[in-house]
Amino acid sequence: MSILHVENLTKTYRSGGRDLTVLHGVNFTLEPGDTFSIVGPSGSGKTTLLGLCAGLDRASSGSVYLNDIRLDTLSEDQRAAVRNEHVGFIFQNFQLLPTLTALENVMVPLELRGERGAQKAAQALLDRVGLGQRGHHYPTQLSGGEQQRVSLARAFANRPKLLFADEPTGNLDADTSETVVDLLFELNREAGTTLVLVTHDLELAARTQRVIRIRGGAVVDQFVNE
């Protein structure tokens, strides 16, 4: 049973009166627990691919099956429910809700699921990422590295089957990046989550089991790391 199955995925935008195809017939399948990188230069379509795989957008043609749920036939609200149930996210610019404290940010996915004991679980996750004492701080009161660690805690809060990370170290300095990446892989291993990582950092990509390289919207190479 696959956790993510991408079948002949194509995405076309209308721009300046012309059709612009940013993704051409992409195919791949991930098994539970896989770690996977999508690499490529800027504008190659890797973020578009991540968006489609995570159900943030709809493909022009082709299909995405996430945990055996076909996403392209679902409404935006149905896809939101799928995301809340099965998916975690980490973004380059953290995307924490600025009006919520660190603790409340981590609680949101749990509360959306209507789970009891959200605060306790969120606090445990913050402890796990080393921010147990910073739960009542707002994002603007945290450093970039701390914000990304809160983001990590939030991503794992709903025990996702799939974790999508978009350039997770893009806004961090080298030292902080290393800490955050170590934490990411550690948490991923502990939770047995499938990780899909979008990056242009080949060193980071080398830490995942599989890599696909895309250029101009098409897969030009895919390989398994030793």
Added chain:
Amino acid sequence: MDSPRIRPVPRPRSGTSWLFRMAWRDSRRSRQRLLLFMSAIVLGIAALVAINSFGDNLARSIDGQARELLGADLTLSWTRTPSRRTVQLARTMGRSRSYEVSFPSLVSIPKTGGVRLAQVKGLEGGFPFYGTWEVEPLAAVQTFRQASGRVALVDDALLVQLGAQPGDSVRVGTLSFLIAGRVLKTPGQAAITTTVAPTVFIPNKYLNQTGLLQRGSRIAYKYYYQFPTTTDVGAYIKTISGRLDKEGVNYDTVTARKQQTGRSFADLTKYLSLVAFVALLLGCVGVASAVQLYVKEKIASVAILRTLGASGRQALLIYLIQTALMGLLGAAIGAVLGSAVQLVLPRVFSDFLPVAVETSLSGVAIASGIGTGLLISVLFSLLPLLAIRNVSPLRTLRTSYEDDLSGRDPLRWLVYLLVLGFIVGFSYWQTRSLTLALGFTGGMAVAFGALTGLGLGLIWLVRRFFPASWSYTWRQSLANLYRPNNQTLILVTAVGLGAFLISTLYLTQGLLLNRVELSASGKQPNMVLFDIQNEQLAGVRSLVAQQKLPVLEQVPVVTMRLATINGLTPEAIRKDTSLKIPDWAMMREYRVTYRDSLISSEKLTAGKVPYQANGLPYISFEKAYLDRMHLKIGDTLTFNVQGAPVQTIVGGTREVEWNRVQPNFLVVFPSGVLEQAPQFHVLMTRVPSNEVSAVLQRELVSRFPNVSAIDLGLVLKTIDEILDQISFVIRFMALFSILTGLLVLASSVIISKYQRLRESVLLRTLGASRNQILRITALEYGLLGMLAALAGILLSLLGTWALAQFVFEVTFRPDLAPLAIVAAVVTTLTILIGVFNSREVLVRPPLEVLRNDA
């Protein structure tokens, strides 16, 4: 690979409580701003609650003081003496009774030489039986009731006008009376009525000796009754109402007076609540605009929530809950404020009130005010909030993504319809008239539409004719008017509506006064002498000539009543339900003149001018009046001319310009019919000054005491005073709209502060001085204020011009100087509020802002 098996889609499981929690958490850092834009509805709700509470209290007070409105349990009055039997009944009815004979007459103060037309009331008995007659000194009432000597009680307004006081004497007809007291308030009478017709009360037994009770005088007779508390006056009056109706005797009971007064004031408060509603609507437009900016700032957060799994509906509800709670809070604050304001309303309205209003909190007004505030803030917020449903989670990946909000949303139309429905529904609820409700909604749509149109037009003009060669400061401030996320339209609407209200009030008042002044100018008559008896005519004419004044017009007047229409008596007409002839047409007294031609204020619309044929007079009716009577040319009418029946035929209809200062008539007879009938004359002249007017009136009082004079100068002054008082009330209500406009202005400035802060920091980083930024800000708000004021004034000029052209039919010559003052004040206020609320932009160091930004 085989196609995977399909799993069911999970269902969202979070409940309503989470939505409230999220709304609360999310609002924490923007609560001040949310409160600020909700404050825009505070004043509107305050005005509504104040007016409706006042209305409730007034209704309660009228209810509680119903007997004081009438001063008695029952009154009977007539101008045509009824049957002997009825007079006998009137003289014996009730446990106690008071009798009053009243008519208008010139009165004078010998000490000062002042003369004025007043209502003379000859009173006997213990009136008022209920309520207090506020007279200074209090003992004067007792002195007056004993009527042991020639004493008078005189309305305060008259004493002030004629420079007299208690202890002086007042001359009524041929008699002088000692002024025993100053009347401050008579039960059931609003203060303003004494401005129009101040009263001189004299003991009834001296009335005959005044020489004023002559034929032709417009005399009214009235009895006030007090009954034992066990008597059901309503049931009693029913037993004799048929006879009283038939004989033209008016009767008034406490219940009827209460209903009539209550209805009039309910109408007044309903109309004023519409003025309050304008303030509320203006505030709501402010709310909608502020929420739109708020939504723009929240889009990133909404995208994150969507990514994490919140549905569009959930995201919308989070922000709707926020605005609804703030609306509720705003409405509650408004209700508290309104309840406080209602305490001062009895003072604002004091001149118009017939009862003392006891103020207390009105639960209904408060609850409906809060409900209205909540509903209207939700409706207006919903317009910008709907966009939240469509925010794409893709924005978390791409900041420049904007496709999601550009599509058309059919739900917006539903909200527009709901808003429209609410406005019509609310105004219907207030006025109980669908026509008025639709008219009000249409009027508001036109005013808002016109101001928006003017705002758009002005923005277009600035853009189209942008002065590229002007200095940087000017160009930057002008460009700010049409930059993205500008607040130009909302400010032009909010501030413009305030300017529109002020200048319309001013212009309309001017228009009404001009209308009367125009009539009084040139060679038009400005003094009317009436009640001149046949035998006095020559004498009055020579008196006028002695003063070297022209007799501009002299008109005979004969009073009569309708006896039959097409051979049918009033009783027969009343019984025949197929006839639509109204009762009042049969009951009223007709004042008729006779001539064979039309005068300059008349125009023939059908048939002929008055004429005689086959020995029958063919009379002329005013067209609108004949229509209201449901009669037509050719109908036969028999008039009772003071005892003698005169048969006539309707021979023609006329259109009459009633606003001309000259005697106009509903019915005109041909010459040769009424010459021998008892009649009096009206004579018109033009006096060059107040002094000549005073001399003429003094001579009239001493030589022809029953002849009355209307001085148009005094009428003008009275109208001016009344208009002043009415416009004070309207201005007081309009103040809420104007303040709301300023509040919307202040909140718009504060809400757009963040955007300005970044711009200012950028400008300062690039080398702009604080002084330059201050100048740009002041210029921008100065331009905005000026545009708004001009838009409002332009709209009010157009509106008043239309009023002048189509309703009053006078030339519109507005005095532009006060309008320039309005424009200057509005502009200055806008600059001050704009600069004051932008001070943070000017004083925050650039680095602090850049750090926070990062």
